Amino acid sequence: MQIEVSRKSAKQLLNRASGYLEGYSHTLNPYTGCAFACSYCYVRQMPVALFRGGGDWGTWVDVKDNASLLLENELVKAKRKGPVTIFMSSSTDPYQPAEVTERVTRSLLEVMVRNQPDFLFLQTRSPLVTRDMDLLELLGAHVRVSMTVETDREDIRRAFTPSAPPIAARLRALRELAARGIPVQATIAPALPSSESFAELLSHIVDRVCIDDYFMGDGSKGKRTERIGVRDIYDALELPDWYSPEAYERVREQLLRYFPQERVFVSHEGFLP
Template structure:
């Protein structure tokens, strides 16, 4: 599926942290839309997608002038008090458009010069390693949360065919860790995985967050339920994984390897 890029001039960038992100003062999205088009993405059921005539994943809005706007908004926000930023809540800041458009890198340059109190970078793309230099400048003020929903590549291809392969994400986590950048592997949503999954993650990161549709989509799983995902689970005969208790097995495996103090569940794992 091709992606149509549209260039927009946003009036604001920093949004108040609410709901699932209430622990943050702000959320920040370099783009609107996401060409990874993951089958389970809760944003598919939000107005930004529902009221757009084009299919989710086929369009991306590039926010022009984002760095200059962030510089002004960040300065104002810091005058009011502590600033913690979640990037990003409704798009992937390192989706394919970022290779050329470099909006996310421009925003990181602003934050490296005038750091917020904390920044969480949420992505599933190995492209994040390109910006190691800027992430290092943020030091202890940043954590990269890289999504790895499963260790089974065939499952990844079924649920997120346009997203980066599992091996590439594991390699990215390793590179970030070796560079001295704080990371976590985000098993969100929990997809069918093997007993070896926890061991693979332990080799590339020191921290894990486990989340699923029922805890993390903002509606107790109802928003995700409208996407027809049960059919995908039926295709691989793993309907048992599409259940509110399925995450417990993965959680147990992670705790066995990482220790309970380094494994977090849902909202707690994303907080500053």
């Protein structure tokens, strides 16, 4: 699929966190739009996607070409007012394909290395994050990389997120990050259909996991996801029982056989600073 990439100057980079991310002082999105175009992404139902015009969600990306300069200034001001805890990112993936050449996310990490926030939660599904391990190491305990791994089944990944990186590549990235001592977690969000060996597989790679689903995590108790029509994919796969508020429990029970209870987080608690 051809992605339209535009360059724009942002007026603001650090935005006050609220709602699901109330544990953070700010959210930070290096890009607007996301080429991974995950079928279940709740951002599809947000104004940034509904009212932009010029193409469906996943077909365009706006690059914030003044991002690092903005962050340099905004971070200084924000730290004067109190602790700065940043969630990056809430409505895009900071390591989507455009980052390979644009390097906006890397430029932001360089700013944060020079003037460290109290905490940075880096949410991605892209193995490209390993490119920046040199900077993540310098942030030390002030950062956690959360890698989305919704399933261990590649056929399920292709059905729900055909433009996203393969599962095996994400798991390799987690291993590399953990080996360098960078704090990580595997985030099963949403909990898609998976095999009985999923939890055991993760237990050999990470020591912390977070599990979430549409009904807890889409900001509207599953209503946004229902409007998107994701249920149709479950029906086509003949796995309708996985589309329910109880489905995540089967994965959680599996996780608790391999992880201590205090290392298995559910929804909001797994994303807190």
